[in-house]
Amino acid sequence: QSGGTLAKIAESGEVTVGHRDGAVPFSYYDDQQQAIGYAMDLCAHVVDAVKVKLDKPDLKINYMPVTGTTRIPLLANGTIDMECGTTTNNVERQKQVTFSTTYFVAGVRILSKKSAPIETMADTAGKSIVTLAGTTSVKIINDADNAENLGLTIHVVKDLAEGMLMLETDRAVALIFDDISIAGAAATSKSPGDYQISKQGLSVEPYGVMLRRDDPEFKELVNTTLEQLYESGEITAIYDKWFTQPIPPRDVNMNFPMSDQLKAAIANPTDDPNPEVYR
Amino acid sequence: MSYNWNWWIFFEPSLDGRNTYLATLLWGACWTIATSICAFALAMLLGSVVGVARTTPVAWMRGVGVVFVEMFRNIPLLVQMFLWYFVLPELLPRDAGMWLKQLPNGQFYTAVVALGLYHAARMAEVVRAGLESLPKGQRMAGQALGLTLPQTYRDVLLPMAYRIIVPAITSEFLSCTKNTSVAIAIGLVELTGSARAMQENSFQIFEAFAAATTLYLMINLVIVFVMRGVESLAVIPGYGEAQRKESLV
Amino acid sequence: MITLHNVTKSYGKFKVLSNCTTSIAKGEVVVVCGPSGSGKSTLIKTVNGLEPIDSGEIIVSGIRVSDPGTNLPMLRSKVGMVFQHFELFPHLTIIQNLVLAQVKVLKRSKSVAEKTGMALLDRVGLVAHAAKFPGQLSGGQQQRVAIARALAMDPIAMLFDEPTSALDPEMINEVLDVMVELAREGMTMMVVTHEMGFARKVANRVIFMDRGEIVEDAEKEDFFGTPRSERAQHFLSKILVQ
Amino acid sequence: MITLHNVTKSYGKFKVLSNCTTSIAKGEVVVVCGPSGSGKSTLIKTVNGLEPIDSGEIIVSGIRVSDPGTNLPMLRSKVGMVFQHFELFPHLTIIQNLVLAQVKVLKRSKSVAEKTGMALLDRVGLVAHAAKFPGQLSGGQQQRVAIARALAMDPIAMLFDEPTSALDPEMINEVLDVMVELAREGMTMMVVTHEMGFARKVANRVIFMDRGEIVEDAEKEDFFGTPRSERAQHFLSKILVQ
Amino acid sequence: MLSGFDYQVVINALPYLFLTGMTFTLKLTVLATIGGILLGTLLAVMRLSRHRLLSMPAAGYVNLLRSTPLLLVIFWFYFLVPFLAQWVMGSSTPVRVDPFWSSVITFTLFEACYFCEIVRSGIQSLPQGQSSASKALGMTDAQTMIYIILPQAMRNMIPLILTQTIILFQDTSLVYVLSITDFLGAAAKIAQRDGRLLEMYIFAALVYFIISLLASHAVRLLQKRVAIIR
Numbered sequence A: 001q002s003g004g005t006l007a008k009i010a011e012s013g014e015v016t017v018g019h020r021d022g023a024v025p026f027s028y029y030d031d032q033q034q035a036i037g038y039a040m041d042l043c044a045h046v047v048d049a050v051k052v053k054l055d056k057p058d059l060k061i062n063y064m065p066v067t068g069t070t071r072i073p074l075l076a077n078g079t080i081d082m083e084c085g086t087t088t089n090n091v092e093r094q095k096q097v098t099f100s101t102t103y104f105v106a107g108v109r110i111l112s113k114k115s116a117p118i119e120t121m122a123d124t125a126g127k128s129i130v131t132l133a134g135t136t137s138v139k140i141i142n143d144a145d146n147a148e149n150l151g152l153t154i155h156v157v158k159d160l161a162e163g164m165l166m167l168e169t170d171r172a173v174a175l176i177f178d179d180i181s182i183a184g185a186a187a188t189s190k191s192p193g194d195y196q197i198s199k200q201g202l203s204v205e206p207y208g209v210m211l212r213r214d215d216p217e218f219k220e221l222v223n224t225t226l227e228q229l230y231e232s233g234e235i236t237a238i239y240d241k242w243f244t245q246p247i248p249p250r251d252v253n254m255n256f257p258m259s260d261q262l263k264a265a266i267a268n269p270t271d272d273p274n275p276e277v278y279r
Numbered sequence B: 001m002s003y004n005w006n007w008w009i010f011f012e013p014s015l016d017g018r019n020t021y022l023a024t025l026l027w028g029a030c031w032t033i034a035t036s037i038c039a040f041a042l043a044m045l046l047g048s049v050v051g052v053a054r055t056t057p058v059a060w061m062r063g064v065g066v067v068f069v070e071m072f073r074n075i076p077l078l079v080q081m082f083l084w085y086f087v088l089p090e091l092l093p094r095d096a097g098m099w100l101k102q103l104p105n106g107q108f109y110t111a112v113v114a115l116g117l118y119h120a121a122r123m124a125e126v127v128r129a130g131l132e133s134l135p136k137g138q139r140m141a142g143q144a145l146g147l148t149l150p151q152t153y154r155d156v157l158l159p160m161a162y163r164i165i166v167p168a169i170t171s172e173f174l175s176c177t178k179n180t181s182v183a184i185a186i187g188l189v190e191l192t193g194s195a196r197a198m199q200e201n202s203f204q205i206f207e208a209f210a211a212a213t214t215l216y217l218m219i220n221l222v223i224v225f226v227m228r229g230v231e232s233l234a235v236i237p238g239y240g241e242a243q244r245k246e247s248l249v
Numbered sequence C, D: 001m002i003t004l005h006n007v008t009k010s011y012g013k014f015k016v017l018s019n020c021t022t023s024i025a026k027g028e029v030v031v032v033c034g035p036s037g038s039g040k041s042t043l044i045k046t047v048n049g050l051e052p053i054d055s056g057e058i059i060v061s062g063i064r065v066s067d068p069g070t071n072l073p074m075l076r077s078k079v080g081m082v083f084q085h086f087e088l089f090p091h092l093t094i095i096q097n098l099v100l101a102q103v104k105v106l107k108r109s110k111s112v113a114e115k116t117g118m119a120l121l122d123r124v125g126l127v128a129h130a131a132k133f134p135g136q137l138s139g140g141q142q143q144r145v146a147i148a149r150a151l152a153m154d155p156i157a158m159l160f161d162e163p164t165s166a167l168d169p170e171m172i173n174e175v176l177d178v179m180v181e182l183a184r185e186g187m188t189m190m191v192v193t194h195e196m197g198f199a200r201k202v203a204n205r206v207i208f209m210d211r212g213e214i215v216e217d218a219e220k221e222d223f224f225g226t227p228r229s230e231r232a233q234h235f236l237s238k239i240l241v242q
Numbered sequence E: 001m002l003s004g005f006d007y008q009v010v011i012n013a014l015p016y017l018f019l020t021g022m023t024f025t026l027k028l029t030v031l032a033t034i035g036g037i038l039l040g041t042l043l044a045v046m047r048l049s050r051h052r053l054l055s056m057p058a059a060g061y062v063n064l065l066r067s068t069p070l071l072l073v074i075f076w077f078y079f080l081v082p083f084l085a086q087w088v089m090g091s092s093t094p095v096r097v098d099p100f101w102s103s104v105i106t107f108t109l110f111e112a113c114y115f116c117e118i119v120r121s122g123i124q125s126l127p128q129g130q131s132s133a134s135k136a137l138g139m140t141d142a143q144t145m146i147y148i149i150l151p152q153a154m155r156n157m158i159p160l161i162l163t164q165t166i167i168l169f170q171d172t173s174l175v176y177v178l179s180i181t182d183f184l185g186a187a188a189k190i191a192q193r194d195g196r197l198l199e200m201y202i203f204a205a206l207v208y209f210i211i212s213l214l215a216s217h218a219v220r221l222l223q224k225r226v227a228i229i230r
Ligand SMILES: Nc1ncnc2c1ncn2[C@@H]1O[C@H](COP(=O)(O)OP(=O)(O)OP(=O)(O)O)[C@@H](O)[C@H]1O
Pocket: C011, C014, C016, C034, C035, C036, C037, C038, C039, C040, C041, C042, C043
């Protein structure tokens, strides 16, 4: 199919992987400023599959950092060919882009300081909270704010690091975002012991590789690759490498065994954006 | 892979669930205007003081002026915003820092201060240039009549200097308005920020940016229009004509 | 009235004034001349402290100008000064130009100041222009306003720095006429000018400067009769050749 | 040599020149005078086409200046011009100022041009300054260089636009001396100036302008003797009073 | 918190900050300056042209970009450039443009407007008498431009151009909002990885300050050297 991603890659001889620069442990920078992480490993398999498919073993791979703001436009305008990070698969986004099979199931939760703990959205009433620009959390928070009349001051920042900074410096009492990411941020912060994560989840967030719409050929290739990893059980090794063992650059251990939701999603691969499917 | 235009997006409800996207953009424009006006008022005030300081015969005042100007114009505005927003509260005593951080609309005040000081440095140079463009004899004439130095500045030098720099003030004001957009880096949801938020959530990049650009153009036009009025108020009969004649000969 | 004793001033290594000594009695008119850059403007500006001096002494009507404690604004209000480029305040009307310092410095009421101002404008023949701005007058008219502005402060002496050299030839005389009249009325005047016709007519003494020194300081008759220094002779021959 | 016939020019509604007619013979020296803004500068600039005219005719040495087909650069290279503000090229040294147009316009070799240039600098007494920049010379010196620059093109006529009015009094004569000498050597000259001493000494004819018109065009003796128009009388009385 | 100021963090980060970050910033500054001057001169000549077909579009472009905040322009071009490249290269899909080149294009297109105004006023500000004098010597319009106007205009413009370049150097920090690794971006990345924001921001401010200050000082010295003696 002309105009498809595979054709574009074949034509230009290069593929560009969009990644996040601080989404521990999905895609983030190590000591050498190389993008690494769970999602990056999965995407490496996709790239390998592309090489085989196009018979181009010396395919050039570009890495490009994206933010919540830039990831969708950059995918749409052809700057990146896939995005490997912590992007939630949901219905609104499906109008612009599409997603591979789900490779992680997160939930939005609240990170706060132990000295001023926050458990539920109601606890944040009248206070300043922070979340990340261009993410699904923004909508969740706004909906809660409107529904419960919380009178929140909502700060929307560029990335997780800035969000942590707001929380660290008491500009906000809570950082509300995907549980695994805030866990990563807290774990790699200066004093991990100061923070706590709420028990209650505000939503279910299936992650997938974000791809351009209307390109079934490429999506097929990505899905096949992932499903092969799921079937062969290779996924467990990759998962453990990032979630239950010490990871670079500072040998922090996320201690985050695979959830039942993810196990189910791996047993029955799906790219469904509907949260109910994963509950 | 082509881009899906959707101009109706402006009338759809935005993420906050209360306003349409158009309304959020207009709110953003209001923040832009408010920030810009407050910051520029600060810049005019401080800039005038520093600009005057740089032209006085008093050595230490000139020194302070130089330090102020060099300091605030040689650090990128974005970095200055970060310093004011993230670094300053940490350098203050704990309670003062906490108070600062929990100030409602903290980003707004920070943006006003950061922008105000940044543009004050540039206004100081403008005011100085205005004062220096006056014939040296004007200061002497004022003093020869027995006016004190402050009187000479207030009644003789500054009224002329301000008239001369009206065009420069206009362009500084325009630049200040544009620079408010840098405040998105500390989370102020002004016009560029609300366009960005609209883009993130609706994915209609070019509609959002086109609307923001149009609004900026309109704000610009209004400023230019108002400053034209100021300029015509500042005209002194005979003064400009003499200048114009001279440039012809 | 005005005494200068050993006045010296340098810009860096460059001596603008060296050991200038002279004095001007009440009612005397002294013309200062000399080549460009010889320090005439600087000398005349030291008299009311517009140019600070490095050493020496200047006494104006009993006040030591160069003393750090001297109230310079007060002194200056007593000594009128007229500049080469008029230096009217362009943003003020003619009458406002005359009123400003009377109100701010002499603390006169606005109405008194305006009355004084109008009387002086009448004297220089410019009442009709009171409401105009300086830019709307010709050079000669502007200079007459400048003289009126200085007179409004009731000065005890007047300093002129080349008052006619920025004027078109046709306008020089209207200004000189005002100055001649002033001299006749007994005003103490120190005038930097190249207008030797004026010097001949009203000066009591002529001071000739060169390279920061007072080379010649003579009665008018002596100066135009038998100038002693070669430099002064040379200068006069150049300037009077036409 | 130079003929102007019914020359007219307006800026918008404002008539700068109206029906100016005169002619200058070879070797003649004509002085143009008149009040400020009367159109003297404009008139002289029409002669070498620096100011285009609206109607009328100008012929210089047989060439019709106002014809669209005229090679203006060629014409201009034959007519020297000296400006009030010298207009030396500040980024070039004195000798480079003299050489540039010789090389670029007359296509002389650089060495020939330099020789000519040095000879002319010698004539105006400035060889020693050949390597300096214009900004390092006094006004009088700069104007002498400007004259030398014009002469370097071997002009058949010279135009002067108030060549001394931007100069200090002492420097006026050093420039006038060069001009007087030039006139004595038989150069055709058209000179806008207020220096009536110069006019008396070397002019053949005097043209008096007012409000864009040539009001008076007379032999020197007649002009200074019995000027006919009232305006000219008035002007002369003002300018010569000293 | 200041008591915990950690110099070691800064020292460890130096190679990354300068080899990756500052290199990017300086390369971007230099290329955008060169591109901006070339395009800006072209725009200036167009604006000064008597043909409206040339002057109008140039004026429109310059005025549009000058009334839009740089940050918005950065967003615009970052997302638009691939489409532009597709159009220019006649490709069937939007073309991937490296963030570096995307930034270079953005800043070139933006700064050209400012350089355009510098060049334009540089040419216009020369006294009329100079071109009169040149023409009076018989030089043609072109010769007047080449030998008299441009050499003087250029010398008058050099300080302004260099000052604009220093502003550009500072403005490049705005690519931070796109997570591009310029100097500020590098500092921010280290800061977030090591949780040392204060140290990194203060250090970044210091570096920008010193470089800009030295550069503007150098411009002032140069200004005296190239200035025409008047
Ligand atoms: N601020 C200054 N710094 C350095 N030198 C100065 C300064 N002001 C004046 N001078 C120099 O001092 C000398 C005397 O200047 P002054 O203006 O008194 O001369 P003048 O006799 O009035 O000349 P003119 O007839 O040109 O007005 C000149 O050589 C001038 O260059």
